[in-house]
Structures are given as C-alpha cells and as structure tokens.
Amino acid sequence: SQQGEEDPQALSIQEGENATMNCSYKTSINNLQWYRQNSGRGLVHLILIRSNEREKHSGRLRVTLDTSKKSSSLLITASRAADTASYFCATLSNYGGATNKLIFGTGTLLAVQP
Amino acid sequence: GAGVSQSPRYKVAKRGQDVALRCDPISGHVSLFWYQQALGQGPEFLTYFQNEAQLDKSGLPSDRFFAERPEGSVSTLKIQRTQQEDSAVYLCASSLEAGGTGELFFGEGSRLTVL
Numbered sequence: 001s002q003q004g005e006e007d008p009q010a011l012s013i014q015e016g017e018n019a020t021m022n023c024s025y026k027t028s029i030n031n032l033q034w035y036r037q038n039s040g041r042g043l044v045h046l047i048l049i050r051s052n053e054r055e056k057h058s059g060r061l062r063v064t065l066d067t068s069k070k071s072s073s074l075l076i077t078a079s080r081a082a083d084t085a086s087y088f089c090a091t092l093s094n095y096g097g098a099t100n101k102l103i104f105g106t107g108t109l110l111a112v113q114p
Numbered sequence: 115g116a117g118v119s120q121s122p123r124y125k126v127a128k129r130g131q132d133v134a135l136r137c138d139p140i141s142g143h144v145s146l147f148w149y150q151q152a153l154g155q156g157p158e159f160l161t162y163f164q165n166e167a168q169l170d171k172s173g174l175p176s177d178r179f180f181a182e183r184p185e186g187s188v189s190t191l192k193i194q195r196t197q198q199e200d201s202a203v204y205l206c207a208s209s210l211e212a213g214g215t216g217e218l219f220f221g222e223g224s225r226l227t228v229l
Contacts, residue, residue: 030215042205042220088156092215102218104156
C-alpha cells in the first residue's frame, strides 16, 4: 500500500512558470523525500527534509513540510522543458521493524511546454 | 560501477516460467531495497537487506517471490511460476546507511512482462 498521495495527479505548465506539487501522508515520519522519474527510467533523489525541519531549498527546488497537517509541497521555480517527469514524495517511517521503510506516493506527472 | 546496475532491463516471460532479476548496488552501500512499480503507480516496497541479512520481506506479494544477497553486495530477486499480475518494473535501490534512513540510489529497473 502507498503512504502518500500527490496532488495534482497531472500538471501542465509553460516554460518559465512555477510548478507546485503537494503530498499528503498518513503516519508519523522520520523524514520526507522527493524523487523524480523520467519516463522509463529509475528514480533520482531530489531533496530530503527531516521531520523537525519546515522548509528546505536546493537550487530551483523549495520543499515545505507541515507535520501537523501531514503534508508537504514541492515548488519548482522557473520551470524548463527538461523538468518534464513524474515526481514522487516518499516518507520514511519506522513501522516497528528493523527497517525504516521508504514508502512512495502515487506521483504527479509534470509536463512543461516549451 | 558509478551507479546501481540492474539486469536484464527487459524480460518477457511466459506464464509459469521462473525469472531472476539481478541488482548490482553501489560499492560499499550497506542497505539494498527492492521495489515493484506498476504502470502509472509509485514504487511499492518489497524487501530490504542490510548487508547479507534480509531484515524485512513484508512486501513480497507471495511465496513465489524470493530475494537473496548472499555476500552483501549483488542481490537477486527471483519470481517462480510467474503470473500476469507480476508484470511490472522491478526497481533496486541502495543506500550507504544502515536502516534506510538516507537517500536511496535507484537503478534503471527491470521491466517484466508476463504473457
């Protein structure tokens, strides 16, 4: 089963615009990570935010985390056609086992039109 | 190698055949994960290794699925008597830290199609 749900499921914008994707999750977490996946390829790690952090930046990426609402957002500023991909949030929770499982959401498909 | 390597990239199997999917993690990475990704969905956790020990196999969908990492590096995911519902992309990921607390590095995946 999947922990997180991304919203929207699909997003189409023009090059240069900002793209915002949201993620909601269900259980308490250690950290939340965002990954990107180009069609037919593996996932690439973008950014990690810990449960005691509220905001983090990396280049054109800005991630926020609201643990009281169990939600996170990923903002991509000044988008480029090359940003076209699926974006997944993933939460790290300890379910009581030996593993801190990274559980992925359903993904947002971003299309940036040139 | 520089990244996580998976083989084969594509596998077509007839229903009932056994398949073996290989993962070469980044050298020195302690943690190794297998995920299953259906079309249009996010990856779903299958199993976790810390070095050679399989610490969590709670995500394996049935006893037809078996994974091993005998020397703590290369891992193999084996699916016996494949069924059509096994068709998916199987992703392997490795991480430097134990317990899977850090960033995961993913391979390109093995796309399995069961006819």
